[in-house]
Amino acid sequence: MTEVLRHDVVIVGGGAAGLRAAIAAVEADPGISVALVSKVYPMRSHTVSAEGGAAAVARDDDSFEMHGYDTVKGSDFLGDQDVIQYFVEQAPPELTRLEHWGCPWSRNADGTVATRAFGGMTTKRTWYAADKVGFHMLHTLFQHSMRFDRIVRYDEQFVTKLLVEDGAVRGVAALDIRQGEVRAILGRAVILATGGAGKCFPFTTNGNIKTGDGMALAYREGVALKDMEFVQYHPTGLPGTGILITEATRGEGGRLFNARGERFLETKPEYGVGSKLELGPRDMISRAIFQEIRAGNGIQGTFGEYVHLDLTHLGRELLEKRLPFVLELARTYAGVDPVTQPIPIRPVVHYMMGGVDTDIDGATELAGLYAVGECAAHSMNGANRLGSNSLTECLVFGARAGRHAVGHAKDSGDGSEDPLRRQVEEEAARIDGLRGRAKGSEKLTQVRDEMTQAMESGCGVYREQASMRSATETLAQLRRRCADVALEDRSRVFNTEIVAALELVNMIDVAETVAVAALQRRESRGAHACSEFPGRNDREFLHHSLVYYEPAGPRFDKKDVALGRWEPEERKY
Amino acid sequence: MSDVQKKTFVVTRFDPDRDQVPKTQSYEVPVEPDWKVLDALNFIKDHIDPTLSHRWSCRMAVCGSCGMLVNGEPKLTCKVALSSYGDTVEVAPLPNFPVIRDLVVELDGFMEKFEHVKPWIIRAKERAVEDGPMRQSPEELEEFKHFSMCINCMLCYAACPVVANEPEFLGPAAIALGHRYSLDSRDEGAGERNRIFRGEGTVFACSYANECSEVCPKNVDPAAAVNQAKLKAVIDWAAGLVLPRRAEE
Incomplete structure (x- = not known):
């Protein structure tokens, strides 16, 4: 009998964005029950590897106008300006909250929080705790979250499917990595906070867990991935x-x-x-x-x-x-x-500017589904993110989505459990069939290596039409070959091979959207540098890219950029 | 690469679905000169035996996932160079924890201990966001900073002789974390934590072995935290005797 657990809000991912959303949810309504589902223990989340700092106006020589303009210009005018305005205004209170919760920010001699210079920022507005800012923010959030009994953790549970019924998300199917069982974790709102997808590439700063899971979950349920062609290469990797x-x-x-x-x-x-x-x-x-x-x-x-x-x-x-x-x-x-x-x-590949298409509340086009952090595109980063904006982004939009998810959960009914139970039983059967599937002529590591190679040659720092096209073709083939991967591990207990196989499917889905969106953008903007089209072309391409999942192959669409405050201009420094 | 060398890895395997007791399995691995122990395990997983289970993620010594016993010593496998070992390297799960499978140990007990020390800022009255950040001098930050560097890798529990005998012992990382908050100038919860630390199986159970600080890959020095916490718990208790107003119960 499939186990069915019930909460009000289900959060997938226990990094900075997921934890902030969880805390905001229980603060908004102490009666709300939050499930925090993560494929690792939350303190292992990749937020831990962020080093340099988190941006928020703090000094007298700074202003929201300046932080906003820097971010818009950094985005190569593809960031949504209403979202950016909200972000810069909420950044200082969010970092202040973290200070109150114990984050060991580095200090000036007078005891005020110290700030440092960062790329593309006109003044010192990056708060830091030496050079372990992500580590300290994550641990502060995780430890603070332990105060709340209404946040129930499901550690080492890998979400494999969103449960959707009557046009709304109703929960998730989660594989318990330790026991091997698949269970339903139901909620009237689901927040995806699973981070980026750097492991689609061979050379990345990202940890092994960054496989685009949340992006792929939303994509497969018909939600668009937005601006996926914009992959940030960090200049300085070992x-x-x-x-x-x-x-x-x-x-x-x-x-x-x-x-x-x-x-x-x-x-x-x-x-x-x-x-x-x-x-x-x-x-x-x-x-x-x-x-x-x-x-x-x-x-x-x-x-x-x-x-x-x-x-x-x-x-x-x-x-x-x-x-x-x-x-x-x-x-x-x-x-x-x-x-x-x-x-x-x-x-080195570092960050996905793109992600699940959301509005300023983190809400997606699927009722009840929210996305925050790197797995989302709200869109504040546009075509290029400024360093130290993303940690703050996790807090600002994590908190907002957490509050909105509570509102949605309160306004929605539970509905019937039976169809959801059936979905989970099907999902359990699918995963049982995969476990130790000896037949199959493909090797998991081989398919994974070919995917990362295709991404590097097709969607690297400089991109060419032919190599992007060839990447989309390779990825479509790899998706088919993926169904034929042989798996040897038959154990139900801590079977990391089956997790890797499921992650590989997620990565291929996400990688394909990157290549498809890159091919459509016949200009150079931000992180997308196209050899044949070296200039920015606002007349034809001042729009967001959307990629939708279709069984026959990805479908491309576009969406307007929210302008109005800062006029697009040549991006010169 | 030019000077490819081979090493034998003797890895402890255990699958509760089929094994009564753990066994070992040997793998011969061509190693690169710059590899860490984790690189060899990942090579085994990717190219020799996909059934091997181990945890890892950041591979830069900060997520704390990949603690294991290497040639009998608790190590963070992504940080320790293979070149410091001979031709045979033994890798086993961290001792003093129940084993889930192969190199993966059960952490739920630790997570409970962790929560038990109230690892968050406690204040009589919470400060409003509108009041801005609190002031904290660089010297006040220095008081607790190194105790806040713990990555929860569990090496200290694996090395602790007290944990080995009394699994319920609160243990080095949890005590260091509680102590870190008590030392924070923004916190007012030291009294609560001192009462926790005066409970059974906490700071006074420590036998001064110092093993925890020796194996710590981040130089947190949990042994110092435990000793300081002991002293504070005693002083706090004695102050309670002198000033009955503050005495507990």
Whole structure:
């Protein structure tokens, strides 16, 4: 008999956005019951790996107008301006709440919260806790969430399907990774907060769990994925592993040099970062590094060519105080000591600007379904996200969606359980059939590797029509081959092979939307740099991309950008 | 790569669906010079035996998922270099925890201990958001900062001789976390936590072995936290005797 659990609001994902939504929900109504469902223990969520900081206006020389404009310009004018306005206004109270909950923000001598410079931001507005901001924010939120008995955790439960009945989402089917059972967790509202999909690419800062699960769940139920072509390459990842070296290194004064010892962002104005130099936006700096390497100015290493990030002039004291994690990471994973040696770095897939299409409340077109954090596109990041906006985004829109989900849950009835139970029984049967499915001629790791290769060659820093087209074709084939993957692990207990197989299907679905949307955008904007169409084309492409799931293959559509406050202009720094 | 070397990994396997007791299985793995222990486990999973179960995610020593026993010592497998081991490397699940499967251990008991220390800011009156952030000097931050660096990797529980004998012992990471909040200038909950720490199986059960601090991959020094928490719990209790107004019950 399938177990059916019932709550008011079901949240999928226990990172910053999911936890903030959960806390907001129980604060909005202490009587509400929240299920927090995560495929890992919440403190393992990938928020933990964010390093540099969270943006919110804090200083007298700053304003909402400036933060808003920086974000709109950073987005290459594809961010929705009403959403951005709300974001910048809510950012300071949200970071303040985190302060009240115990986040160990770094401090000025007078005890006020310290802020640092970040790429594309005109003044110091990035709050930080040394260089472990995601770690501290996640642990603060998780520990604070433990105060609330009405938040019920379901740890290590992998959501495989949204339960939809009569045009509304009614809960989720979740595979208990530890026991192997599939059960129904019902709720009158469901919030997806599963993060990004960096593992669609071979070289990424993302942890192993970032497989686009929430995006794929919504997509398969007919909800559009929006602006998926915009994949952010972080300029500074360690070669080989892709481990993130935070932008805060440059915020604190770090410099980039090529093999000739040339500070190329300064000597070559064509890179477009102007006087911002290393504090230019991520899309531009990643392209600059890529071009340096392509021009033969890279340094040859075991894992391909790279350039140098030099922090040696900052001094041991500052590095130990502000960037201790960078010291640990560079020493442990690159074998260099940043106090005396430059760090080898190269651009690496970091963040999906796109995600589940939502409005400003986080609501999707499917009644009762919300999305927040990296898995959503509200859209505040447009074509390129500014560093340190995303942690704050998780709080601002996590809180708003949490409150709205409560409102929706209260206004909706429970309906009948029987059709949902049947859906879960079918899902359980499907997963049972998959477990240890020995027949099949494909290898999971082989299909996964081919997918990541297709994404790198088709949807990398620079994109060409032919390679994007070939990526869409490869992905369509891989989707079919995926159904023929042989699985060897027959155990019901902690079967990570079946989780990986289900994640692979999610990644292929998400990857396909990236390639399809990229191919449609015949211009260059933000992180989407198309070789054949090097300029931005507002006349034809000042719109969001939407990709819908259809059994025959993805269907493309578009949607207006909310403008009105800041007029699109040439993006120059 | 040029100098490919092979190492033998002797991995503890246990599947409750079919095994009565754990067994070991050996795998020969071609290792790269820069690999960590986790890279070899992932190679086994991807290329030799997809039935091997282990937890991992960030591979940058911050998510805390991949703690295991490597050649008898608790290690964060994504942080420890393979080059520091010989030709044979033994990998087993962390001791002092029930094993779910292979290298995966049960954490629910820890999560309860964790919650037991009230790891959140306690204030008589909560501050309004409109009042802005509280002030905290860099010195006040320094008081608790390193105790806030715990990634919950569980190595300290695996190393603790008290946990080995008394599974109910609150343990190093949970005590350090509670103590971290009590030391925070924004918190007013030290009294509540001191009462918790005076309970059975908490700070006074610690035998000063210091093993927890030795294995900690983030230099949190939980042993120092436990010792400080002991002292505070005693002083708080003694103050209660002198000032009956503050005495408990």
